[in-house]
Amino acid sequence: MAFIDDVFAGQAPALLWGLGGVLAALTLAVAVSRLLPVLKPGGDFTNLRQRIASWWVMVALLAAALLTGWQGMTALFAVVSFIALREFLSLAPVRREDRLIVLTSYLTIPVSYLFIAMDRYGFYLVFVPVYVFLLTPFLMACIGQTRHFLTTAATFHWGVVTCVYNLGYVAMLMRRPEGEMLPAGAAGMAFLLLMATEANDVAQYVWGKLFGRRKITPTVSPNKTWEGFLGGWATTALLLWFLGPVFIPVSGIGLAVIAITLPVAGFAGDVTMSAIKRDIGVKDTSALIPGHGGVLDRADSLTFTAPLFFHLVAYFGLTRF
Amino acid sequence: MGQFRMGWFRIALLTVVAKPLARIFTGCDVLGREHLPTQGPAIIAANHASHVDTLLLLTMFPARTLGRVRPAAAADYFLKGPVMSWFSRNVIGIVPVERARAGQGQDVLAPLREALAAGDIVIIFPEGTRGDGEAMAQLKSGVARLAEAFPAASVTPAWLQGAGRVLPKGASIPVPMNCTVLVGEAFAWAGDKDAFMEGLRTRLEALKAKAPPQRWADG
Numbered sequence: 125m126a127f128i129d130d131v132f133a134g135q136a137p138a139l140l141w142g143l144g145g146v147l148a149a150l151t152l153a154v155a156v157s158r159l160l161p162v163l164k165p166g167g168d169f170t171n172l173r174q175r176i177a178s179w180w181v182m183v184a185l186l187a188a189a190l191l192t193g194w195q196g197m198t199a200l201f202a203v204v205s206f207i208a209l210r211e212f213l214s215l216a217p218v219r220r221e222d223r224l225i226v227l228t229s230y231l232t233i234p235v236s237y238l239f240i241a242m243d244r245y246g247f248y249l250v251f252v253p254v255y256v257f258l259l260t261p262f263l264m265a266c267i268g269q270t271r272h273f274l275t276t277a278a279t280f281h282w283g284v285v286t287c288v289y290n291l292g293y294v295a296m297l298m299r300r301p302e303g304e305m306l307p308a309g310a311a312g313m314a315f316l317l318l319m320a321t322e323a324n325d326v327a328q329y330v331w332g333k334l335f336g337r338r339k340i341t342p343t344v345s346p347n348k349t350w351e352g353f354l355g356g357w358a359t360t361a362l363l364l365w366f367l368g369p370v371f372i373p374v375s376g377i378g379l380a381v382i383a384i385t386l387p388v389a390g391f392a393g394d395v396t397m398s399a400i401k402r403d404i405g406v407k408d409t410s411a412l413i414p415g416h417g418g419v420l421d422r423a424d425s426l427t428f429t430a431p432l433f434f435h436l437v438a439y440f441g442l443t444r445f
Numbered sequence: 446m447g448q449f450r451m452g453w454f455r456i457a458l459l460t461v462v463a464k465p466l467a468r469i470f471t472g473c474d475v476l477g478r479e480h481l482p483t484q485g486p487a488i489i490a491a492n493h494a495s496h497v498d499t500l501l502l503l504t505m506f507p508a509r510t511l512g513r514v515r516p517a518a519a520a521d522y523f524l525k526g527p528v529m530s531w532f533s534r535n536v537i538g539i540v541p542v543e544r545a546r547a548g549q550g551q552d553v554l555a556p557l558r559e560a561l562a563a564g565d566i567v568i569i570f571p572e573g574t575r576g577d578g579e580a581m582a583q584l585k586s587g588v589a590r591l592a593e594a595f596p597a598a599s600v601t602p603a604w605l606q607g608a609g610r611v612l613p614k615g616a617s618i619p620v621p622m623n624c625t626v627l628v629g630e631a632f633a634w635a636g637d638k639d640a641f642m643e644g645l646r647t648r649l650e651a652l653k654a655k656a657p658p659q660r661w662a663d664g
Contacts, residue, residue, distance in 0.1 A: 206621075210472065214607060214623035217662035223610065227620045272662065406657050410623055411474040 131191050138308035138370045142315050143187050150179055174415030182413070182422070186318060190311045194298035195241075197314060201295040202237040206230065207419040209287040211409040216279045216400075221269040228263060229280055232256050232288050240295045248296060252289040257281055282400075286427040287420070293430040294318070297437075304442055308371045313437060316364070316371035321429045324360040324390040331355025345398040353391055360387040378440025385436070386429055393428030397421075452512050458536055460508050467504045470611055470621045471497065475505045476655075477628035485513050485564040486598040487631075490588055490645055492653075493570035494578035494609030497619070499537060501605060501626055502568050515540050515560055516568040540567060554587055561595045571645065578609020579660060581649060589641045592634040599631035602645060604652035607659035623659055627652040 132140065153176050160169050189196035213226050232252060239248040261277040294317065298310045306312065332352025340350045364383035369375050374382065397420065401407065408417030416422050467473050482489070491502060499516045506514050520541035523533040533539045540560045543553050560567050569591070571584040592600050607624035629648050634641060 207472070210621050211623055214472075214610075214659045215657065219663060220661040223613075223616075223620055224618075226622065227618065230621065276662075404658060410472055411476065411625075412472060 135191060136308040136312055139190065139312050139315055142308075142312070142319065142367075142371070143190070146183055146187075146319065150176065150183060153179070171415050176415075178413045178415050190315055194295065194310065197298045197311075198237055198240050198295045201291055202233055204419060204423065205233050205237075205288045205291050207412065208291065208409075208423055209233070209283055211412075211418045211420045212283040212287055213280075215404050215406055215409060216283060217272075217276070217404075218279060219269060219272060219276055221267050222264065222276060222280075225260065225264055225267070225280060229260070229284055232284050236288050236292050237295065240292060240299065243299050245296065245299070248292065252284055256284055260284075290427040290431050291423060293434040294426070297430075297434050304373065306373055307369065312371040316367065317430060317433045318426070320360055320364050320386055320433075321390050321426050323363060324356050324387045324429075325394070325425055327359040328352045328356030328391065328394075331359070341395050341398075344402060345395055348395070356391070357387040360390070372437050373441035374437055378436070381440070382433065382436050386433060389428040389432045390425035393425040396428070397424035455536055455538055456508055456511050459503055459511060463500060464504045467497075467500050470619055471501060471608070471624035473501065473504065474623065474625040475628065476625060477630075478505070480601060480628045480630050481506065481510075482566055482599055482601055482631065483510055485566045486561040486595050487566045488561070488588065488591060488595075488598055488600045489566065489568045489603055490571050490600060490649070491568065491603040491605055492581050492649060493572050493575050494605065495575060495612045495614070497608040497611045497624065498570070498575075498605050499568070501608060501624060502603065503537070505626055505628075506566075510566065513564065514538070514566045514568065517542050517557055517570070519544050519574075521545055540565075544573065554591060557587075557591055558594060561591065561598055567591075575614045576609070578607075578613060581646070581653070584642055584646055586638060586642055588645065589634075589638045592641060593638070596634045599633055600645070601631045602629040602648040602652060603627065604629075604649055604656055606653070606656035610659070610661065623657075625657055625659060627656055 157169060157172050157176055160172070161167065185200060189200040209229065213229060218226060236248060236251060239245075239251060260280050261273075264273065264277060264280075294314055297314045297317065308315070328348070329352065332347070332349045332355075335351040335355065336347075336349030338350045339346060340348050340353050361383040364386060365379060368379045368382065372379075372382075401409065409420040410418030412418050413422060464473075489502060491498060499518070502516065503511065503514060515538045518533065518537070518539035518541060520543045523537070523539050524530045524541055533541075540556050542556065543551070546553055557567055557569075569588050571588045572582040573585045574582075576582050588600070592598065604627040605624065606627065607622055610620070610622045611624065612619045629652050632644060632648070
């Protein structure tokens with residue numbers, strides 16, 4: 125038990141309160157899901173129950189990683205990147221000749237996360253967007269199949285940037301900048317990013333279910349409505365505005381910019397990934413998470429919010445970057 | 446033949462080593478898990494593109510059924526050399542089929558009959574060999590003869606999507622890519638060989654049509 129004590133003793137109180145709040149919200153969700161069949165007999169709430177059950181597992185994994193620090197988060201997100209990239213490259217149009225390119229794409233994961241573990245931000249920043257970007261098409265050229273060359277190169281680039289580079293920013297956020305004054309530690313910053321992004325998804329879903337009427341993206345994602353988008357935006361913006369000062373060293377204009385842009389980025393990530401899934405002809409990227417689909421279905425908005433949150437917090441609040 | 450003195454060892458190895466490996470390399474999505482047989486005698490008939498097929502089909506069963514699940518496999522390939530032979534018999538748990546001796550008046554299906562008579566769940570790849578992972582080859586009728594001999598055995602069709610990309614025929618390096626096993630509703634022998642084979646093919650094609658596009662872009 126001494127180990128458990130150590131894990132909790134070194135934590136910022138705000139982080140523990142934050143995690144407690146998430147558990148309270150989940151408990152409330154369970155209560156609502158039990159109450160709904162009573163209020164609306166005959167309705168099918170299987171998906172809702174599955175979704176909530178899966179949330180417990182995801183929250184437990186993320187909480188454990190946050191409490192164990194940058195090592196835990198780096199390990200967890202390396203796995204998340206791997207599963208997301210595997211899901212993407214298995215569905216995206218990739219040619220028979222590209223089998224070994226798929227294999228080398230996975231190698232970007234250990235390299236990128238090694239740079240995070242070594243705290244080499246500069247290396248991390250350029251590795252995928254510049255060098256993997258150049259090397260992948262070159263390797264494809266060496267293999268020699270030129271049919272659909274450019275589209276395939278773009279497919280690989282999209283997959284590696286979203287699944288490896290952009291998701292990696294969550295772990296990069298955990299590299300505690302020495303000497304920075306952080307209200308709830310590095311884990312507090314990552315917690316706010318994850319909580320706001322997922323709360324935005326949930327708020328959009330709930331507002332849409334309750335009041336959704338006007339379709340916002342009829343051809344890409346027919347279930348999304350203006351009511352869901354705007355309700356989710358306002359909810360998440362208020363959440364970020366009031367909880368921001370507790371978790372990140374940003375306030376005033378900087379915090380307002382984060383509060384206003386992050387929910388839009390989450391929506392954009394969701395819609396963009398939906399367009400790709402519609403093009404491929406699937407609804408879910410896999411069946412790994414009951415009620416949600418694949419890891420990429422769950423992390424689609426995070427691939428957009430993670431870099432944005434990182435860069436805005438770094439610009440407005442951190443002297444290191 | 447057919448006896449597992451090391452049954453617990455096989456189940457432990459499949460659960461602790463094979464299952465995590467299958468998860469890492471394929472994601473192991475199973476659609477229609479409720480259609481899987483829970484007891485033998487039963488036949489699983491699946492398409493075949495890769496050694497990964499056997500791994501996927503074995504690891505989708507719960508540990509309590511796993512002891513009964515045995516894949517039919519080519520004796521000429523899987524009983525080659527003492528190490529391979531030991532591994533095939535004691536870990537994969539194969540029922541060896543002497544496919545080279547088919548059509549020579551010898552009953553190559555005898556070991557499978559024995560397994561079914563003992564109450565095993567037998568996995569059969571009716572294509573007889575690994576294909577390219579795209580189109581289904583001509584189905585061999587041995588599965589119909591087995592179903593005829595064991596009319597009480599349920600026949601469950603299973604379509605394996607994507608395994609041919611993880612480790613295609615001839616490749617030695619496995620590449621992680623998501624695979625999906627689509628399990629269909631079981632059916633049984635109804636008295637006619639051609640109708641049985643046509644029914645099996647139709648069921649497999651129907652499962653294939655529902656599979657996610659986990660295939661090569663121009664395959």
